[in-house]
Amino acid sequence: MTISNTVPEQFSGYAALEKQGDTFTLEKHSYTPRQFEDDDVDIKITACGICGSDLHVLRAGWGPSKYPAIVGHEIVGRVERAGKNSGHSVGDIVGVGAQxxxxxxxxxxxxxxxxxxxxxxxxxYQGPLKNGEYTQGGYADYYRCPGYFAIKIPEGLDQKVAAPLLCAGVTVFSPLKYYGCGPGKRVGVIGIGGLGHLGIQFAKALGAETFALSTSKSKEEDCKAMGADGVLVTKDAASLLKEYAGTFDLLLGTSFAPDMPFDTLYMPLLKPRGHIIQVGLPEERLPGIQPQAILGKSITGSLIGSPADIKEMFEIAVKHDVKPWIQERPMADAQQAVQGELTPVSIYDDW
Ligand SMILES: [Zn+2]
Ligand SMILES: [Zn+2]
Incomplete structure (x- = not known):
């Protein structure tokens, strides 16, 4: 085992000490990580993305959360301590996503x-540990996890840019790949936020004709800059269907509202055997869908991606210059950043 003396016994981060409301309060909090094992790495964190999940968990929107809660699962950093079975060496630059x-x-x-x-x-973060404790996330100085889930960041990928790819990036990349996004396919990305702007870039990188589906034309220039072939405004479903009904192989749902037009617009846009992949995980139930609307079509969900997916995604991101549009803030500003106006999610959120 290579041990670096620089890893402290306690890790420190910015934690919510109780359930958060509309206003977030994150306080400095130190904790003792679980025992280090032979397949673990200790990572000195250099960057951490802000994911929509962080906000859900701070507000206990998906169910009860455990406090103190340090969130953050788009972690990038340098391996400072590498267990002999970790598959890594001290000095490796690695990333850890939501798992x-x-x-x-x-x-x-x-x-x-x-x-x-x-x-x-x-x-x-919030994950169960054998010692009865739970994992703490990446708004912090260090992170400890099995090396298997710490993926090498390829050279040529900036660490701050790589961070959001670890959750948001693979969340859209993995289902696009598995559902056949590629040359000759037409893909629509619903919602142009943190997930959607990466969905457009990865769909294009994989070779598909790619449209953004948005409630307005206001983001047209941005969408074109991301590589979209066009922006379709969803407000006027009738005229949209006149031209595009039955022409989409895939629709990637990256945002959610309880009144989203699944059976009156999205399903009719699909070709037979087409799929809607819902990747935004709302706190509400999906709306009811007319059984007739899903004949020969499917709606499915997708949850992040595997370590192999993340590796493949990084290769494609480097090759095709896929880049999340980020704002950079010092970690000490985590509370202000998570509050909303500084996150890519809120800047581009569509619904
Ligand atoms: Zn996430
Ligand atoms: Zn298993």
């Missing part, structure tokens, strides 16, 4: 579907 462990033995895990492991899925 920090799985059983690595079940059928899903053996099939590169660790993100669907039902046995031992461990979330990067």
């Amino acid at each position: 920090c462990n799985s059983c690595r033995q079940c059928a899903a895990c053996k099939d590169n579907n660790e993100n669907y492991c039902k046995k031992a899925w461990c979330a990067t």
